[in-house]
Amino acid sequence: MAPNKKLLVLPGDGIGPEVMREAGRIVGWLSRRRGISFDISEDLVGGASIDVHGVPIRDEVIAQAREADAVLFGAVGGPKWAGVGFDVRPEVAILRLRQELGLFANLRPAIVLDPLIDSSTLKADIVRGLDIMIVRETVGGIYFGEPRGIEDMPDGGRRGVNTEIYTTFEIERVARVAFDLARKREGRVCSVEKSNVMESGLLWRQVVTELQAREYRDVQLSHMLADNCAMQLVRNPRQFDVIVTGNLFGDMLSDLSAMLTGSLGMLPSATLGTRDAQGRRPALYEPIHGSAPDIAGTGQANPLAQILSLAMLLRYSFSMDAEADLIERACTNVLASGLRTADIMSAGKAKVGTGVMGEAVLRELDKLGG
Secondary structure, eight states, rough: OOOTTTEEEEESEEEEEEEEHHHHHHHHHHHHHHHHOOOOEEOOOHHHHHHHHHHSHHHHHHHHHHHEEEEEEOOOOOGGGGSSSSGSTTTTHHHHHHHHHHHHEEEEEEEEEGGGGGGGSHHHHHHHTTTEEEEEESSSGGOOOOOOEEETTTTTTTEEOOOOOOOHHHHHHHHHHHHHHHHHHSSSEEEEOOOOOOOOHHHHHHHHHHHHHHTTTSSSEEEEHHHHHHHHHHHHHGGGEEEHHHHHHHHHHHHHHHTTOOOOOOEEEEOOOOOOSSSSEEEEESSSOOOOTTTTTTTOOHHHHHHHHHHHHHHHOOOHHHHHHHHHHHHHHHHHHTEOGGGOOOTSSEEEEEEEHHHHHHHHHHHHHH
16 A cells, blocks of 8 residues: 555544554554555544644644545543533534535444453344444434524523434435445345434435435345334344434434444444545544543553454555454454453453553464464
8 A cells, every 4th residue: 555545643532542542553563564554643632622722623633634545533522521612512523524524424333243242231142143334324414404503482491403304415325335335245224214203214215215226226125213223223133234324313223233242342433425536535433432531541441442443444445454354353363362451341351451452452463464
């Protein structure tokens, strides 16, 4: 790979810098052992940016993200910034990046690794072999629709307003991501909405159905109401391959599916934009866990989700499937050896900290990568 691939690193708050440090060690390994180099820049976001610049993300950082081939994000937020205004809270950083870069498709895998099968709150025979990909639309729907706000009413009360809006274009582009992913997996997409009570859900179902008939006849399509999908995820999650859904339902269902695996500290994510004429696609990669300020600085954080987010970056932004597979296999082997951070600790295993877990992945990469 050419050395001019630009990578913007945004560690964020809490445990963000700690787990990002371990991902950085993997980047260093790729350079030393595989000859893969990046043009890396780093900046502040979230509370760290508020402390220095007064805003959760500066326009200059947005500009850097536009120029980068991919963004590797940590985590933001914490009680330290609980008193800031709603419009300048740390989480605005990720929302602005999604909007400004047009990152419309969030990919959230829910995979149960064999060494962690007992970490799930569900029975082992229910989650064994689980491998779901949830594709969530991220820049439309009720989180961004207008009108919105809180207004005073004549009777002295107040009214909160949010608007669910989706267009044909918005639905088709995220559905295409889901169908394309399914072609590389088991070939099945389940589209999720509430078409029984929401007009936007009815349009969603119609548009996805028409797109599949027109362009993806080789992919099996099914439909499910969001409440039923939530039930089915805990009843029989292995029935799903790829789930595609809107912003609100995707937010809920992806967190639900994450907990099927036993720990938020283990799961990565990707959020993708639209390819330009040169085939370049803006993308941001981040672990799904939060900033965990209660353990920040203690060396207890699990770095595997951040490392696995790097693996997704290699796969989806740079088509480096071999290297992504290598990192994922190394993480699985380390867990199989019995090492655990506090969040996934179980009886009979060896409890280790952030740095030791990162070092173990590096040693395993040395074994696997030659």
